[in-house]
Amino acid sequence: MSPEQLISLLLTATGQTLYMVAVSAVVGSLLGVPLGVFLATSGKGELFAAPIANRILGAIVNATRSTPFIILVVAIIPFTRLVAGTSIGTRAAIVPLTIATIPFVARLVEAAIREVDPGLIETARAMGATPLQIVRKVLLAEARPGITLALTLTVVSLIGYSAMVGAVGGGGLGDLGIRYGYQRFMPDVMLAVVVVLIVLVQAVQSTGDWLARRFDKRTHPR
Incomplete structure (x- = not known):
């Protein structure tokens, strides 16, 4: 395989991987963040107390998380x-x-x-804040660094998952590595795929760490 062909294949596969990761990260976060907020605030005696719903949703979340990704791909x-x-x-x-x-x-x-800090929640309650105001102005505001790192870890994990779906014809860098690097015994293609994946993960992690530091009031007080 010529260098030009390899570069063309890498660009196409990288574009597919970025598309998969971007769409699934955005949609998954739009649904996952509110679910996480609900799980954190719906226990007994909490802001949106609904312990039964909390237990049911928690069990579903645990069941989904405990299923190996490659099995999940096939099962659904x-x-x-x-x-x-x-x-x-x-x-x-x-x-x-x-x-x-x-x-x-x-x-x-x-x-x-x-x-x-639970004390911040109690202070907001004492000042007459509604549960929604507490979530928006206290919980989400104070947890921004942690949530940023959580989303960073999510994207990094998705890059790895997107490589795994290549095993079942999902396209992207994983598919390129399997079809050419493994099945056609082209170690240079496999090496190139690994290098690109490492670069993507490093870029995402560095950006996420920088954003988390920017959001941290301890290092950037307002």
């Missing part, structure tokens, strides 16, 4: 076909990636919110 193929119209390709891969993202984000956001 009928659902993937229903949503995407196909079970192979980049568009289809977004479905299991998104489903895996939602509970992952939810638990990380829940953990970040539970680290907020």
Whole structure:
């Protein structure tokens, strides 16, 4: 394979990977962040006390998170076909990636919110703030560094997951590595794929760490 062909394949596969990761990260976060907030505030005696709903949703989240991703991909193929119209390709891969993202984000956001000083919540309550105001102006505001790191970890994990869907025809860098690097015994392609994945992960992690520091009031007081 010529260098020009390799570069062309890498650019196409990288674009597919970025598309899968971006869409699943956005959709998964839009659903996972509110779910995480609810899990962190719906226990007995909390802001939106609904312990039964909390336990049910918590069990569903735990069940989804405990399922190995590659098994999840195969298990929901009928659902993937229903949503995407196909079970192979980049568009289809977004479905299991998104489903895996939602509970992952939810638990990380829940953990970040539970680290907020309870005294701040009590102070806001004493000042007459509504539960929604407490969530928006206290919990989310104070937990921004933790939530930023949670979303960073989510994107990093999605890059790894997107490589795994290549094993089932999901496209992207994983598919390129398997089809050329493994099946056609081209170690240079496999090496190139690994290098690109490392660069992507490093870029995402560095950006997330920088944003978290910017949001941290201890290092950037307002």
